Amino acid sequence: MGYDVTAIRAQFPTLERKVYGDKPLIFLDSAASAQKPRAVTDAMTHFMDTTYSNVHRGIHALSQEATDAFEAARGKVAAFMNADEREVVFTKNTTEAINLVAQSWGRKNLRPGDEILVTELEHHANIVPWQLIAEATGARVRAVAVLDDGALDMDDFHAKLGPATKMVAVAYVSNVLGTVLPVQDIISAAHAQGALVLLDASQAVTHKRVDVKALNVDFLAWTGHKLYGPTGIGVLFGKFDLLDAMPPFLGGGDMIDTVSFDGSTFREPPYRFEAGTPAIVEAIGLGAAIDWVEAVGIENIAAHEADLLEYAMTELSGANDVTIFGTTPTKVSVLAFLLGEHHAHDVGTILDRTGVALRVGQHCAEPLHTRLGVHSTVRASFAAYNSREDVDGLLAGLSVCRELLG
Amino acid sequence: MDSETRALFESRLLTLAQARVRERRLADATHTGSAKNPFCGDEIAVDLRLNADGGLEALGYEAKACSLCVASAELLSRWLEDMQASAGSVAGSVAPETLHALAQSVDLALKGEKEPAGFEALATVRPFRARHKCVTLPFDAVTKALKDQHS
């Protein structure tokens, strides 16, 4: 049977609501954060109603059950990206995962003159942590150029990659352009130079199968709330030997072996990096989200989204007043554009009133907007639950914008 | 389209923003401040010329910003001209405290209080909470400018 978007939508209660009185919600902002299927909220509620307790520290039945459920969620995350469980660190989100690597690995390994290579299309979460650690260690952050169509300039990448490069930190998929970066080539080239690679996979895990072993990537970060899971839970994958050689990021309970006033010793990864009570319920929710995605099939979701993207791209490129940013063949369903000369916020305000929820602005990617020579963009993103009718809603909303903005 | 949205996009604000008649930098500014809305990247720079007694004599602005922000800066520039023309100002200047008070009243007007004279057109922005910052951005720049003193 084909992809039944109606049946999928029925699992997302939020999509049933109306806004501004009688306008059906057309939710095209999943790249910012996705809606949650009932399976996720049910799993979290059920856990809180039946099994809730702190983890890793209790002798009683509930604590042991809660620990089992929490660690089972880690197992689902590991299987989802083909990692070992001890290579999965739970964090708060992508931002914390990248900061963890920058502060822990960076503080230990970066020296004055070392270089961290990022790209012009990064989310601020994959720029600022590196700037902070560069400032503290004397290392330098350099950015690889982006071409006009939204592809990474691989000539510039090879020119900037050199013996001084210690870390290549790049997005797997751009959160504005939807461009999928040639990460396999990037990883091979970086490794040949002796540099490590961190992939910001926030926008990748939602649209494609990510296999850390096949990629041979060193670190990979993503966030649960974009993958139909709850907020407050993110993932850092790190190769075990790398994690094992890294000092803690935060100190406190759960991450120690022994504590005395002469000093403390730390647990093995991933626990060394999970100080304090973790986001237990959120981890359970993320596990349920992964179950949900796997049941639908990430490949099926990707194919459905590709169909929506193609439909939207065709319709929008047909209009002579729409400029689309990011036109590479390797593009997932993240679609940034501008309508004529109109300010993205005016377009967003009017679309909102027609029921279309999307994001306008710089999408936490100011350097990319500077590179594109635009102030801000309108971004529509399509997820598992979007339909062609949603795209039609966007097109109808744009007609209203034309009418009101002239 | 609902009446609020129509009112906003058919309001005088957009005409003001399109005309941008008062947009200019002041070559002889004594104070300069800029403000940026990190959400959308909009930016505005405001120049002020204060006299030796601290009275505001002139205001200029330059904006890379949306129509609501530009319209707000236009209203502000025109307000200053009106104030200077009125009897309340000493020798054509306006006390910075008056400007602070104005910024506060604009803020309160967006939250539902009556708009200060000259700013009635802002009423159409009130229902659009996500756009309030667009209107207050020029005032943020003014506040920063007043803290700045050219050497």
Ligand SMILES: Cc1ncc(COP(=O)(O)O)c(C=O)c1O
């Ligand atoms: C590419 C990319 N990186 C990082 C992030 C940050 O995610 P979070 O805010 O969950 O840490 C996002 C989400 O906005 C993103 O799209």
